[in-house]
Every structure is written in structure tokens, then in C-alpha cells.
Amino acid sequence: MNNLGDIGTTEEQIELMDVATNFCRDKSPIEKVRALMEDDLGYDPDVWREIGELGWLAIAIPEAHDGVGLSMAEVVPIAEQMGRNLLSTPFGSTTMAAQALLAGGSEAQQAAWLPKIAAGTAATLALREDHGDWDLGHVASSGKETADGIALSGKKQLVRWADSAELIIVSIELDGNVRFAMIERSAFPDGALRREAIIDETARSFELTLDGVTVAADALFDGNRTRETIEKIELAAGLIHAAEMTGGSQAVIDYTLEYLKTRKQFDKIIGSYQALKHPTVDNYVEYEKARTHLYSAAHSWGEQGRGEVAVRMAAAQAHSSYSRAADRSIQFHGGFGFTHDCDAQLHRRKAIFDGALIGDAAYQRSKLAGLLFD
Numbered sequence: 001m002n003n004l005g006d007i008g009t010t011e012e013q014i015e016l017m018d019v020a021t022n023f024c025r026d027k028s029p030i031e032k033v034r035a036l037m038e039d040d041l042g043y044d045p046d047v048w049r050e051i052g053e054l055g056w057l058a059i060a061i062p063e064a065h066d067g068v069g070l071s072m073a074e075v076v077p078i079a080e081q082m083g084r085n086l087l088s089t090p091f092g093s094t095t096m097a098a099q100a101l102l103a104g105g106s107e108a109q110q111a112a113w114l115p116k117i118a119a120g121t122a123a124t125l126a127l128r129e130d131h132g133d134w135d136l137g138h139v140a141s142s143g144k145e146t147a148d149g150i151a152l153s154g155k156k157q158l159v160r161w162a163d164s165a166e167l168i169i170v171s172i173e174l175d176g177n178v179r180f181a182m183i184e185r186s187a188f189p190d191g192a193l194r195r196e197a198i199i200d201e202t203a204r205s206f207e208l209t210l211d212g213v214t215v216a217a218d219a220l221f222d223g224n225r226t227r228e229t230i231e232k233i234e235l236a237a238g239l240i241h242a243a244e245m246t247g248g249s250q251a252v253i254d255y256t257l258e259y260l261k262t263r264k265q266f267d268k269i270i271g272s273y274q275a276l277k278h279p280t281v282d283n284y285v286e287y288e289k290a291r292t293h294l295y296s297a298a299h300s301w302g303e304q305g306r307g308e309v310a311v312r313m314a315a316a317q318a319h320s321s322y323s324r325a326a327d328r329s330i331q332f333h334g335g336f337g338f339t340h341d342c343d344a345q346l347h348r349r350k351a352i353f354d355g356a357l358i359g360d361a362a363y364q365r366s367k368l369a370g371l372l373f374d
Helices: 011-027 030-037 045-054 076-084 091-104 107-119 223-260 274-300 306-332 344-358 361-373
Strands: 123-126 142-146 149-153 155-160 167-174 177-184 193-195 205-209
Touching: 011 045, 011 076, 076 091, 076 223, 076 274, 091 107, 091 123, 091 167, 091 223, 107 167, 123 155, 149 167, 155 344, 177 223, 223 274, 223 306, 223 344, 274 306, 306 344, 306 361
Parallel strands: 123 167, 142 167
Antiparallel strands: 142 149, 155 205, 167 177, 193 205
């Protein structure tokens, strides 16, 4: 275990890391991961129930809403171990939805939904559209006031775990302003959700059609807190995905090392060749950078200015590290590495999908440039 105390690791993080390490390893062996790739739901509902019982969904929810009262910093070690073991559930999307509620929801909205989420109800965010812009303020879906409420129109893409979520928070444009609306999944007409074919086969993603959906005015978030809500969502998403990718980097490096130490060619262990040794060491150094940035970002969570810088640094480094480690693993496994049976390609696919959700390393660094040098 790395000594992370010098960047502010809490006792709660260390305890959660120990529990999450054992839980995710035991509940998500690679054979089960591959079996669930063929399953319509995409995850084990019994494992999801256990996650709720462990209180992991309640960690970053205030005690006033039946939560544990900690912060996103304590979510990091759990997400890291989930990424390490490719344990897919609605955990990340539900945690982000809760953070959106805390940032922009009214007291009544928070009181209605946060206790449910803390107890294990799944939720998600519907923010992406076909223009592909990572700027959450660029919204094409719209709402129009009618006698019955707010009539919605448009389509959302990459809505993770939408078929399992009881609550979906969508972004719309209303009267020229970006707003967020809460919609119960039961309010969607048949055919509103269409499963998407995505590169990460361990995840589930849907296109959501908003046409024909009407919500009450009290389903809207506070319009004065839209910017705050967007910022909170971006930071929560960046931190969770950075954690998952950092854990994935560790897993794919371990997977590669095991192969390099056992595979022989010309009666010689291939890991003894410098052409394979040096890139592997480089990958490990990049992983250590990612993990340091990750826990620095967790430590800085909630700090004005510094928190966003730290999260974007962590997201950029994690995506670079994960992509590179998975690429090298595929190459080092030779012809087998390019087949579906090689576990390295599962990680490469996840790195691509995570980058599509929050912005790849280049995008995160471009945002950093604006924060640091403008």
C-alpha cells in the first residue's frame, strides 16, 4: 500500500479502501465480468443491493438526508477499486446525480430523493447530446411552458444505466437559459429509452428521447444555481472517473507483468528484454503520478479554484496513464493481445469510453491551461 498520508489521506479513506479492495476483488472476478457483458442488465443486482447495504451510496450525502455526512474524497477509494476490478454498477452515475441534487436541488427535492439514493435507489444524469461537446452548458434539448407544465423535447445520449435509474436528471434550455429537470423513469413513454452500442462492453448506455415528456414546474432545479450545478457535476464526474481509470491502470499493469514474467520466447522469459522492461517501468511511473494526483484532488475537493485544478490534473493524468498502459499491454501480448479474449482490451475500451464521458486528457489539459494561465 502506498503511503499517501503526505497528501491528506483520511482514516475513513484508508478504511474504505481496505473494505472496497476485498469486496470488489471477491464480487468481480474476470470470469464474472465477461459473463455480465452478455447480460441485458449488465451488473449483478445482488451486488448492487450489497453496495446499498454497505452505505457506499450514502457516503457523500449529508446526515440530514440519511447520509453518512462525509465527502466525495471518501468515495474515491471505492471507485478506484471498482475500476481496478471492472466492477460495473450504477454507483458512479448515482453518486453524480446525488451531487447534482445537492448543488441545485431545492430542499423539497433533496428531502424527497437523497434518502432514497442513500438507501440504494439508482439515479443518473442525461447531459450529452449528438453535437458531442463536452461543455455541459451547450444544450440543444429544450423545454416549453404549457398549461400542463414544462413540455420537453430533444434527445440525450450516453445516459448511463438509464434502464435501472428511478430518477433521471436532464439538462434543457428553457427561455434561453440552461436548466435541470428531475424526471422519474416511470414518466417516460414506451420506446423513450434505446440501448446504445458502446465500445465499453462492461457498461450500459442509452439514448433518451424527451419528446412527449412533460414535467411539473417544481421538478426544475433552482435556475440561479445552474452554473454551480454544472461545476459540481463536472468535478464529481472528473473525480470518479479519474479514480476508476487509476484503478484500471493498476490492474492492466499487473496483468501485463504476470504475462511478461511467464511467457517464454526462444527459451527466454520475454520480461527480461529491455524493449519490454523500460516501457513497463514508464507505465508504472505514470500510474503512480495518476494515483498521487487522484488523492491530491480528493484532498482538495471542495476548495474554491484549487479543487477544480486538482481534479482536472487527476483526470488528465489518469486518462493518459490508463490509455497508455492498456495500449502497451495489448502490444506486449502479441497476436493474442488483439483478440477479444485478452483482458487488456477490456481496459482499453473503458479508457476510451471514460474519455468520451468527461473529456479526454487533451481536453482536460486545455481546461487546465485556462485555469492556470488566463
